[in-house]
Amino acid sequence: MSDYTAKAREIAKKLLQDGTVAMVLGWEKGDEPFVSAPAVIRDAADVDRLVVDEYCIHDLATLLPDYRDRSEKIAIFAKGCDSRGIVRLIQDRVMPRDRLYIIGINCPGMKDPNEFIRAASGLSKAKPADKAVKCLYCQYPNPVLYDEVIGEIQQPGEDKRFAEVDKIESMSADERYEFFIKEFSRCIRCYACRNACVACNCRTCIFDETKPQWVGRSTDPVNNILYQIVRSMHVAGRCVECGECERACPVGIPLMLFNRKLIKDVDKFFGPYQAGISLEDDAVPPLSRYRVDDPDEFM
Amino acid sequence: MKVLPADKIREALNILAGEAEVYAPLVRGDVSGYIKWTDGPGDELALDILNTYMPPKHIVMPQTENMYKFIATGKDAQVTEIVTAEGPRIIFGIRGCDLQALHALDLAFLTRGYEDEFYKARRQDLAVIARACYQPGPACFCESMGVDRLNPEADVVIHVLGEQGLAWEPKTPKGKDITAKLQGILVDKEVALPQAADMKVKVDITGLSEKLAGMFEHPVWDELSSRCMNCGVCTYVCPTCYCFDIQVHNRGEAGNRFRCWDSCMYKEYTQMAGGHNPREFKKERFRQRFLHKLQYFNERYGANLCIGCGRCIIMCPNEVNILEIINKLKEVQVDA
Numbered sequence: 001m002s003d004y005t006a007k008a009r010e011i012a013k014k015l016l017q018d019g020t021v022a023m024v025l026g027w028e029k030g031d032e033p034f035v036s037a038p039a040v041i042r043d044a045a046d047v048d049r050l051v052v053d054e055y056c057i058h059d060l061a062t063l064l065p066d067y068r069d070r071s072e073k074i075a076i077f078a079k080g081c082d083s084r085g086i087v088r089l090i091q092d093r094v095m096p097r098d099r100l101y102i103i104g105i106n107c108p109g110m111k112d113p114n115e116f117i118r119a120a121s122g123l124s125k126a127k128p129a130d131k132a133v134k135c136l137y138c139q140y141p142n143p144v145l146y147d148e149v150i151g152e153i154q155q156p157g158e159d160k161r162f163a164e165v166d167k168i169e170s171m172s173a174d175e176r177y178e179f180f181i182k183e184f185s186r187c188i189r190c191y192a193c194r195n196a197c198v199a200c201n202c203r204t205c206i207f208d209e210t211k212p213q214w215v216g217r218s219t220d221p222v223n224n225i226l227y228q229i230v231r232s233m234h235v236a237g238r239c240v241e242c243g244e245c246e247r248a249c250p251v252g253i254p255l256m257l258f259n260r261k262l263i264k265d266v267d268k269f270f271g272p273y274q275a276g277i278s279l280e281d282d283a284v285p286p287l288s289r290y291r292v293d294d295p296d297e298f299m
Numbered sequence: 300m301k302v303l304p305a306d307k308i309r310e311a312l313n314i315l316a317g318e319a320e321v322y323a324p325l326v327r328g329d330v331s332g333y334i335k336w337t338d339g340p341g342d343e344l345a346l347d348i349l350n351t352y353m354p355p356k357h358i359v360m361p362q363t364e365n366m367y368k369f370i371a372t373g374k375d376a377q378v379t380e381i382v383t384a385e386g387p388r389i390i391f392g393i394r395g396c397d398l399q400a401l402h403a404l405d406l407a408f409l410t411r412g413y414e415d416e417f418y419k420a421r422r423q424d425l426a427v428i429a430r431a432c433y434q435p436g437p438a439c440f441c442e443s444m445g446v447d448r449l450n451p452e453a454d455v456v457i458h459v460l461g462e463q464g465l466a467w468e469p470k471t472p473k474g475k476d477i478t479a480k481l482q483g484i485l486v487d488k489e490v491a492l493p494q495a496a497d498m499k500v501k502v503d504i505t506g507l508s509e510k511l512a513g514m515f516e517h518p519v520w521d522e523l524s525s526r527c528m529n530c531g532v533c534t535y536v537c538p539t540c541y542c543f544d545i546q547v548h549n550r551g552e553a554g555n556r557f558r559c560w561d562s563c564m565y566k567e568y569t570q571m572a573g574g575h576n577p578r579e580f581k582k583e584r585f586r587q588r589f590l591h592k593l594q595y596f597n598e599r600y601g602a603n604l605c606i607g608c609g610r611c612i613i614m615c616p617n618e619v620n621i622l623e624i625i626n627k628l629k630e631v632q633v634d635a
Contacts (some may be wrong), residue, residue, distance in 0.1 A: 030618050032437075037618035040525040058617055062528055066581065113618060121613045122349030122436035123331070186330055188353075188362065191565070192530035196616055208567040217546050217559050218363040248616035250352065250532050252329025 001108065004052035007150045008077065011103055015075050016044040021101050022072035025063060027056040034116035034128075038063060052077065052150065057110040057132055059242045061085030061198045064095050073099050079107035080154075081134075083143035084240035084276030085198035091276075091284055092238075094201045104146030106154050109135035112247060134243025134256070137161040144277045161241075164254070165261045180225060186251045187224040189217070193245035193255055199235040206230060228258065236262040237285040240276035300490055303457075305464040307484040308344065312336050312391065314480055319387035319426070322358050324351045333358060333390060346392060346459055349436045350608060354538030355397050358390055359404060359421045362535075363559045366417060366545070370553050382555075383420035389477070391428045392457070395448040396441040396608040398429050400538035402452075406600040407541050417558075426473050429453030433493040438609030440500040440622060446606055449495055458492050466490055502625050508597040510633060511590060519631045523624055524585035526617050531562035533611035533619070534588065539604050542568070563587045589624060 012024045028039035028049040036055040041047060059082045067074060078086055083104060089095045115128035139161070141154035168176060191207065194200045206214050207227065215230060216223040232239075232255070239259045246255040267273050270286035277283065303311055313336075315321045321336040326343045332353030334342065345351065365382040393401075408418040429451035435441070441448055450456070454474035458466035467485055469478040478485065514520075534540040544561035548554055561568055564585075569578040578584045596604035605621065612620050 030620065031623065035618055037620075038526045040522070063525070066525075114614075114616065117438070117613050120436075121438050121609065122434070123352055123613060125348065186328075188535050190531040190535045190562070192528075192532045192616055195528045195530035204566075208565065208570070210567065210570065213546075216548065217544060217561075218548070218557055219559065220363065244616075248528075248530065248532070250536060250614050 001053055001151070004105065004150050005050065008052045008103065009047045009050050011148065011150075012041060012050055012075060013044050013047045015101060016041070016047065020073065021075040023074055024050070025060045025074060025076040026050045027052065027058070027060075027077070030113070032117070032120070034111070034120075035113045037113075052105060054108075054111050055113045055116075056105075057112050057134070057247070059085050059196070059198055059244045061089060062196055062244060064089055064100075064198075065201045068094050071099070073101060075101040075103060077103050077105055078143050078146065079105045079110070080138065080140035080142050080144065081107075081240065081242035083145045084140060085242055087145055087276040087279055087283075088198050088238060088240050089201060090279060091288075092199075092201055097279070102143070102146040104143030104149035106142045106149060106151035107135075107138075108141065108151075108154050109138065114247065132243075132247065134247050137241075139241075140277065145279065161260055162264050164257050165264055168257065168261065181221050183253050184224045184228050185221050187219070187228065187253060188251060189219055189224065189227065190250060192248040192250060193253075194231060196244040196248035197235060198240060198242065198244070199238040200231070206234070228253075228255075232258045232262060235259065237266040237270065237273065237287040238275055239263060300488065301467040301469075301478070301485045302460070302463065302488045302490055303465040303467050303481065303485055305462055308346075308464065309338060310484055311481050312344075313338055314484075315389055315391070315477065318480070319389045319424075321389045321391055322355065323391040324348070326351075333393070336391070346430075349434070349439075350394060350397070350610075352536060352610065352614065354400065354536060354608070354610065355390055355393055356400065356404060356538050356541070358388060359401065359418055359425065360408075360541060360543065360560075363557055364417060366556045366558055368553070368555045372552055383417055385420045385424065387424045387426070388421065389426045389428060392430045393427060393451075393453075394430055394432045394608075395446045395451040396432075396439070396444075396606045397538045398427060398451050398453060399441070399444070399446045399606045400608070401427075403539045403596070403600075403602055403604055403606070404541055406602060407596075410600070426455075426477055427451075427453040428455040428457060428474075428477070431456055431458050431492075433458075433495045435496065435498045436609065437499065438612045439498060439607060440502055440609065441607035442498050443500070443502045443504065444603045444605055444607040448498075460490055460493065463490060466492060500622065502622055503629075504593065504603070504625060507625065507629060508594045511594040511628065512598075513633050514628070514631075515586070515590070517631065517633065519627065520582050520586045523589075523627060524582045527564075527581060527585050527619050528617050529564050529566075529581045529584060530616070531564045532614050532616065534562040534564055535560060536610040536614045538608060538610070539592075539606060544568075563591065589621070589628075592621075593625070593628075 015021045024041040027036040109131045112132035118124040139156045322333040324345045325334040326345045331351040333355035368380040408415040432448040454471045456468045469475045542561045543558045592605045
């Protein structure tokens with residue numbers, strides 16, 4: 001990826017200089033070589049801060065809702081997964097297509113800066129992986145939507161997304177219950193999974209509502225499970241599999257496992273369907289679509 | 300010097316756990332924290348990691364804490380039980396940074412004419428066995444925040460010697476009582492204490508609190524907050540963030556009030572009854588967190604609310620870094 005950064009700076013500089021966009025959402029280097037971090041660039045003189053390297057794991061589309069009530073045009077760098085997130089936001093009417101200039105990145109897979117930070121910190125004995133967990137099962141390394149694109153086309157790996165889901169499905173109900181309790185009991189309700197999620201773009205989140213309060217704030221198995229079930233059901237058919245929720249979780253809950261179960265079911269019962277890969281009318285998530293000839297009577 | 304041999308540490312913790320709730324740095328699967336010692340399978344005593352991901356604050360302010368039970372019939376309500384949690388507790392292996400955080404919590408909960416009875420109940424019989432910290436990590440900056448990592452102010456100070464076990468130094472009468480309970484397994488021995496490595500990260504916060512008093516409306520907050528996604532990780536892994544919410548749980552006429560950790564990063568935190576929210580957007584929430592840490596607490600208590608443990612830097616999914624923020628806040632010009 002050595003030439004990505006130079007290209008990225010060149011494109012960003014031109015866009016800012018000719019006034020095509022007012023700001024660029026990209027990445028810059030942190031204080032360690034293994035840290036790249038989201039950055040907002042508004043001045044062409046600052047484009048040399050930009051970097052595109054193997055640590056640019058963050059889904060920048062997650063930050064787009066911050067700008068939803070404004071009008072400036074935004075350039076945004078987007079890997080395959082991020083571009084699906086952008087499709088999500090356009091379909092959800094959070095961000096109109098014409099406010100975005102999408103600079104695609106054909107992505108060979110990223111490393112997770114947080115794994116490296118934790119390994120270096122002395123708080124963990126785990127070794128960081130060469131490829132982030134969220135990239136292991138990637139089926140869309142190349143952006144599905146862009147105005148221009150950087151890098152060589154990448155080939156997706158073998159589709160083993162549902163291997164873990166199959167394991168859970170083969171458990172007995174009691175085993176599954178124990179598994180869920182074990183995983184969710186350590187949730188600290190920091191809502192990082194929600195905030196890292198591009199599909200969680202509601203103006204007022206159900207978990208922030210107080211009248212009524214739908215889910216109790218106490219951290220106990222019941223409310224933790226309720227939180228996690230509601231969260232994953234809300235993104236059923238809308239999750240673009242960017243894996244940011246699981247990456248953001250400070251206590252290592254396998255959130256993508258639950259998301260993938262729903263991805264599998266939506267595909268099976270309402271599909272074939274993959275979220276966030278197209279802006280065509282019929283690509284709206286099945287559970288967000290209204291059709292007069294819906295086979296369910298109550299519609 | 301008294302030494303607790305490495306193969307006797309478990310036994311020592313078991314002895315202490317017979318008389319008090321003992322909290323020790325443990326790794327449990329993907330989580331590490333100051334977890335109640337039960338000598339259970341699956342828990343690994345973690346004296347060989349720098350610190351735990353989760354801070355020890357829950358020992359004095361659990362994430363969810365029952366306060367009282369009540370019965371409400373019509374217009375009448377009766378408190379049937381006030382739940383406070385007295386009893387001896389021991390925290391084992393806490394470092395100077397987290398201990399200073401505990402002292403900051405004491406300021407908030409026990410001083411200025413108000414004593415929080417729930418906090419006090421858990422705090423008053425807490426004995427501290429603190430660990431001198433010889434090898435700081437790359438995200439540590441406790442010295443810049445005024446922490447004495449080699450001489451923590453505790454009832455007992457331990458020095459981890461590796462295979463030789465722990466050098467054990469009682470410092471207070473309470474510490475001597477604890478030491479007496481371990482008389483059978485502590486040995487007297489000449490040992491060399493480890494060499495202290497220098498702390499590489501330094502940041503000078505002199506005058507920052509005063510400068511921030513004039514920076515509430517400064518445009519730099521837009522830039523600084525742009526990376527933040529407004530989750531609550533930093534506040535929940537922070538050993539000094541002490542905000543809580545009081546909530547109620549009702550079933551028919553009976554119910555209980557409890558309090559639970561809350562976060563200034565959440566929109567709901569400042570949601571007001573009439574619908575107004577003074578911290579509607581993330582910039583305001585982000586600014587609140589850093590001003591509380593670096594200005595408000597200093598103004599009110601004359602102490603730092605950041606103790607330089609680095610957890611927020613290590614755990615932030617979007618690489619928000621309080622050191623970078625402090626440095627940028629110091630750099631910017633403030634119009635007179």
